[in-house]
Amino acid sequence: MPELPEVETIRRSLQPLIGATIRALQLSPVAPLKNCAASAVAELAQRTVVGLHRRGKFLLVALDRASHLVLHLGMSGQLRMLAADMPLARHTHLRITFEDRRELRYIDPRRFGGIGLCQSATGEDFPGIARLGPELNDARFTPDVFVAHCRRHPLLNLKALCLDQRILAGLGNIYACEALYCAALSPTRLVRDTPDDALARLLAGARRALQLGIDQGGTTLKDYVDGLGHRGKMQDFLQVYDREGRHTLDGRGSVVRITQQGRSTWWCPEVQV
DNA sequence: GCGATCCTGGCC
C-alpha cells in the first residue's frame, strides 16, 4: 500500500506521540519481525518517543536511550493511533500502549511489512535501509548523482529503475507511473537508450509526483488512512494510474496498461516516448 | 535482470 507520500503523511500524523512514554508492547504470534527477537521488542517498555523519521518507505520511531523501532508497511500495512480501549482490528500485529492510555497499532493483513530494531537514529544499521538510495528531498541528490547511479544499470527499463529502492527510494507502483508521465518518458525505454537530460527529467518528475502526493495526504485507492484515520486525496489527481482505457486526467491522451516485472504499468504512449 | 515467493482479501 504505502509509498513515500503515504508514509510521510503517517509520520506527520503521529507527531503528537512525541514525548509519550511506552507502558507495554504486545506482539501477535505471527508479527512480521525483521532481524529481532520478540523479547527485544518487549524490552522497549518505559522508553519515551523522542522523534519520528522517515527513510524511503521506512518509518523510524526514535526512542530515548539505545535502540529505535523500524516499521515498514509493505503492501497492506496501517499504523493507527487510538485509545487503548478501542476494539482490535483483525491482523493487529503490534500494540504499543502508552502511559496516557493512547495506543499505536500496527495492522498488516498480508504481513509483507516488517517490524525491527536499529541502533542508529538514521537506521543505517538496518538491512533494507542501508541499501536505499538518497532521499529525494536531499539537496545533495543532484541530477549528476542520479545519472551516475542510473548508468550502473544500463539494461533496466525506466519503470524498473523507478521501482529500484537502491536508486529512487520511496517510489512505488503508483508514483512510478505518475513520475514517468510527469517526465513524458516511456516506461519500456532502457536506461542505456535514455540521454542524461531525459534522466534528469525523470528525477524531477519523481520529485513532482511525490510532492503532489504529500500535499494531498497520500493516495487512498481502497483502505489507506493516516495515523488518525484520515483518507488521502491524491487518487483524484492521478494522471495515469488505474486509468486503462480512459484518458489521462489532463486529457492529453489515452491510457494503456502493460505488465512489467510482473506488475501493472499504466502509461500514455501519446505523451510518453 | 527476471521470476517466483511470501500472505490475505476482494472482486469477477
Add this chain to the structure above:
DNA sequence: GGCCAGGATCGC
C-alpha cells in the same frame, strides 16, 4: 475458482 493488489527478497 482464478486473478489481482499500494512491496521486497531470494534464487537463478
